[in-house]
Amino acid sequence: xxxxxIGLAECIRQVVExxxxxxxxxxxxxGRGVGIACNSYLCxxxxxxxxxxxxxxxxxxxxxxxxxxxxxxxxTEIGQGSDDVLVAIVAEVLGIxxxxxxxxxxxxxxxxxxxxxxxxxxxxxxxxxxxxxxERIRDQIAEAASAQIGVRPDLLVFxxxxxxxxxxxxxxxxxxxAIGFAEEKFxxxxxxxxxxxxxxxxxxxGAGVGPSPAYSYTACVxxxxxxxxxxxxxxPKIWIAHDIGQAINPVLVRxxxxxxxxxxxxxxxxxxQSFRRLPANMSNALVHKIPSLLEYKSPTTLDMPDIDTVxxxxxxxxxxxxxxxxxxxxxxxxxxxxxxxIFDAIGVRIDEVxxxxxxxxxxxxxxxxxxxxxxxxxxxxxxxxxxxxxxxxPGEGGDGNAAxxxxxxxxxxxxxxxxx
Numbered sequence: 001x002x003x004x005x006i007g008l009a010e011c012i013r014q015v016v017e018x019x020x021x022x023x024x025x026x027x028x029x030x031g032r033g034v035g036i037a038c039n040s041y042l043c044x045x046x047x048x049x050x051x052x053x054x055x056x057x058x059x060x061x062x063x064x065x066x067x068x069x070x071x072x073x074x075x076t077e078i079g080q081g082s083d084d085v086l087v088a089i090v091a092e093v094l095g096i097x098x099x100x101x102x103x104x105x106x107x108x109x110x111x112x113x114x115x116x117x118x119x120x121x122x123x124x125x126x127x128x129x130x131x132x133x134x135e136r137i138r139d140q141i142a143e144a145a146s147a148q149i150g151v152r153p154d155l156l157v158f159x160x161x162x163x164x165x166x167x168x169x170x171x172x173x174x175x176x177x178a179i180g181f182a183e184e185k186f187x188x189x190x191x192x193x194x195x196x197x198x199x200x201x202x203x204x205x206g207a208g209v210g211p212s213p214a215y216s217y218t219a220c221v222x223x224x225x226x227x228x229x230x231x232x233x234x235x236p237k238i239w240i241a242h243d244i245g246q247a248i249n250p251v252l253v254r255x256x257x258x259x260x261x262x263x264x265x266x267x268x269x270x271x272x273q274s275f276r277r278l279p280a281n282m283s284n285a286l287v288h289k290i291p292s293l294l295e296y297k298s299p300t301t302l303d304m305p306d307i308d309t310v311x312x313x314x315x316x317x318x319x320x321x322x323x324x325x326x327x328x329x330x331x332x333x334x335x336x337x338x339x340x341x342i343f344d345a346i347g348v349r350i351d352e353v354x355x356x357x358x359x360x361x362x363x364x365x366x367x368x369x370x371x372x373x374x375x376x377x378x379x380x381x382x383x384x385x386x387x388x389x390x391x392x393x394p395g396e397g398g399d400g401n402a403a404x405x406x407x408x409x410x411x412x413x414x415x416x417x418x419x420x
Contacts, residue, residue, distance in 0.1 A: 001200075001201070001202075001210055001211060001212070001215075002198075002200075002201045002211075003215060004214045004215070004316040004317065004318055005214070005243075005245065005314040005315065005316045005317075005322075006215075006217060006243070006314070007217055007243030007245075007312040007313075007314035008038060008040070008217035008219065008243060010241070010243070010312045010314070011038065011217055011218060011219035011241035011242065011243055011310075011312050012036075012038060012219040012241075014219070014239075014241040014310045014312065015036065015219045015220060015221045015239040015240065015241050015310070016036070016221070018239050018308055018310065019034060019221040019223070019237075019239040019308075021034060021036065021221060025344060026344060028344070028345070030228075030345070030346065031225060031226050031227065031228060031345055031346060032223075032224070032225050032226075032345050033223075033224055033226070033341045033342065033343070033344030033345030033346070034221055034222065034223050034224075034341050034344055035221070035222050035224070035336075035337045035338060035339065035340025035341030035342070035343065035344055036219065036220065036221045036222075036337055036340060037219075037220055037333035037334075037335075037336035037337035037340060038217065038218060038219040038220070038333050039217070039218050039329065039332040039333045040215045040216065040217050040218075040329070041120065041215065041216050041217075041218070041325060041328060041329030041332060042119065042120065042210065042212035042215055042216075042325070043120055043121065043123075043124040043212050043213055043214045043215065043216060043319065043324050043325040044056070044119050044120060044121025044122075044124050044125055044197070044212060044213065044325070045119055045121070045211070045212065046197040046198070046199075046200050046208075046211030046212055046213065047197075047200070047208050047211065048115060049115055049116070050115070053196070054113075054196075055113070055129070055194035055195055055196050056114075056115050056121070056125045056195055056196060056197065057073075057074070057075065057113075057114045057115065057122075057125040057126045057128070057129045057194065057195045058073070058074065058112030058113055058114065058129055058192065058193070058194045058195075059071060059072070059073045059086075059112065059126065059129040059130045059132075059133045059192070059193045059194070060072040060073075060111070060112055060133065060190065060191070060192050060193075061090065061133045061134060061137050061190060061191045061192075061193075062188075062189070062190050063137055063141075063179055063182075063189035063190070064179075065176075065179055065180055065183055066176070067096075067100060067174075067175055067176035067179060068100055068101075068102060069090060069091075069094065069096070069100060069101045069102070069137075070101075070102045070103075070104065071086055071087070071090050071101060071102070071103045071104070071105075071130065071133075072103075072104045072105075072110060072111045072112065073086055073103065073104075073105050073111055073112065073114060073126055073129075073130070074105070074106065074107075074108065074111040074112055074113050074114030075105055075106065075114040075117065075122050075126045076105065076106040076114070076116065076117045077105055077106060077117075078117050080117065080122070080252075080256065080327055081249060081252040081255075081256070082105070082117065082122045082123065082126065083103050083105055084098075084249055084252060085122075085123050085126075085127060085248050085249060085252070085323075086103050086105065086126060086127075086130055087101045087103055088248055088249060089127050089130045089131060089134070089248065089320055089321070090130055090133075090134045092321070093130075093131060093134035093135055093138055093158075094134055094137065094138055094141075094158055094175070095157070095158030095159040095160065095161065095162070095163070095175065096158075096161050096175050097161060100161075100175075112192070112194070114126060119328075120216075120325030120326070120327040120328045120329065121325070122327075123248070123319075123320065123323055123325065123326075124213055124214065124318075124319050124320065124323070124324070124325065125195045125197070125213075126195070127248075127319070127320030127321070127323065128193075128195040128319070128320050129193040129194050129195040130193060130320070131193065131320050131321075132193030132194065132195070133191045133192055133193030134191075134193070135193075136191035136192075136193065137189060137190075137191045138158060139153070140182050140185075140186055140189060140191070141158075141163065141175075141178050141179060141182045141189070142154075142156045142158075142163070143182075143185070144178065144181040144182035144184070144185040144186070145163045145173050145178040145181060145182070147181070148173060148178075148181055149163075149164070149165055149171050149172070149173065150171070151165045151171070155167070157169075158175070161174060161175045162174055162175060163175060163178040197211075197212075197213050198213065198318070202393075206391060206393075213316075213318040213319065214245065214316040214318050214319050214324050214325075215324070216242065216243050216244065216245070216324040216325045216326065216329045217242075217243040217312075217329075218240065218241065218242045218243065218329050218330045218332065218333050219240070219241050219333065220238065220239065220240045220241075220261075220330075220333035220334055220337045221238070221239040221240075221337060222235060222238050222334065222337040222338045222340075222341045223235065223236050223237045223238070223305075223341060224236075224338065224341040224342055224345055225345070226342055226345045226346050226360060228346055228360075228364060230357055230361075231356070231357030231358060231359070231360030231361040231364070232357050233269060233338075233342065233355065233357070233360070235265065235269075235305045235338070236305055236306070237305050237306045237307075237308065238261055238265070238305055238306070238307050238308070238334070238337075239307075239308045239310075240257060240261055240307065240308070240309055240310070240330060240333075240334075241309075241310035241311075241312050242257050242309075242310070242311060242312065242326060242329065242330045243312045243313075243314055243324065244311050244312065244313060244323065244324055244326055245313065245314060245315050245316045245319050245322045245323050245324030246313050246315040246319070246321050246322035246323045246324075247311050247313060247323070248320070248321060248323050250311065253311055253326050254309050254311070256326040256327055256330070257309050257311075257326060257330045258307050258309060260326075260327070260328065260329070260330035260331035260334075261307050261330065261331065261334055262299060262304060263331045263334075264330075264331035264332065264333070264334025264335055265299060265304070265305075265334055265338070266298045266299050267331075267334075267335055267353055267354065268334060268335040268338045268339075268353050268354060268355055269299070269338075269354050269355060269356075270297040270298055270299065270354055271296065271297070271298060271353075271354060272290070272296075272353075272354050273288070274288070274289040274290055275287065275288060275289055276289045335353055338355065339351070339355060342355065342360070346360070346364065347367065347373060348360065348363035348364055348366075348367055348373040348374065348375075349363065349373060349374040349375070349376070350363060350374075350375050350376065351374060351375065351376025351377070352375070352376045352377060359375045362375050363375045
């Protein structure tokens with residue numbers, strides 16, 4: 001993996017300071033505790049879901065002589081704010097108001113291909129494609145405007161709906177006037193942009209696992225109150241800091257972070273995949289024991305704690321204006337931070353989610369008997385996996401292609417495994 005900017009240390013510093021961690025950890029009364037956890041997450045996979053070398057995202061721009069810019073993109077808005085990000089990026093490059101940019105997205109009949117709203121990839125990949133398309137249009141407009149203003153195209157600034165000479169702003173055109181001269185020179189103004197991630201740095205088998213243009217980082221502190229009589233868990237407050245790289249829309253980013261906290265807390269306390277097996281005369285199949293959202297609980301607004309959100313900005317050069325992902329990464333540290341807080345509060349470990357009152361009481365009962373105060377899986381399921389094949393990387397003395405046969409001894413491994 002090729003790592004760019006890392007804001008994790010600052011994320012940890014922020015949540016530790018804002019939660020008063022050092023004065024509270026292991027110092028609160030019995031039944032109250034704080035826990036911390038952190039994580040990293042990818043900004044979209046570096047490999048496509050379709051195994052080819054085609055772009056992962058595409059953007060087309062059409063500029064009307066009235067001054068309106070229309071953006072066509074296959075990215076799908078599912079509530080995460082990708083349409084707003086697309087508009088903001090194009091408007092920023094062209095120096096115009098977002099109200100002058102119209103976007104057409106998610107229509108496979110008229111928009112270029114985008115691989116989908118998954119894996120926290122949309123802002124990074126769509127955004128890079130949008131910047132490329134907008135810069136191509138801007139270069140055309142600058143070339144036409146330069147002849148009117150009398151300066152080189154590279155000395156022109158696009159800002160606040162105007163195109164002007166950087167050293168003498170009075171020598172300027174409105175964006176609409178500049179478009180008119182560009183259309184006279186080039187005809188109908190349009191451009192395209194696309195994005196393909198950089199090739200993964202590894203050149204050996206297995207190097208395709210986990211590559212990403214950039215990685216985001218998050219730190220989280222959770223405060224809990226646990227009633228040892230009932231096992232009931234209350235979460236008064238959560239502190240979370242996320243390395244966003246650069247916030248294109250700070251309001252949307254905070255909403256995404258807090259939505260991730262909601263998802264993480266829901267997984268940690270309520271959501272459960274529980275199954276039962278049908279009788280043999282009914283196919284002996286496994287079916288879900290929780291058939292509706294009446295039984296499959298998730299928090300309401302009354303269940304959500306106060307959330308203290310910090311955006312740590314450490315722009316990454318591989319991302320549009322430095323912006324990393326925010327859709328999924330911040331949910332990851334919530335579950336372990338909650339488990340750590342429970343351990344701080346009552347000294348028991350719950351190593352599976354959801355963490356429920358009955359598991360708390362079981363762990364406390366074991367603790368009272370002098371047994372290991374832990375509830376969770378005791379062993380990994382017995383799965384008939386084939387014999388493992390180990391392929392040494394160049395750093396481990398191999399070539400990454402496993403061209404040789406016979407046993408390979410790898411430092412730090414307890415046994416030899418066949419190389420194939």
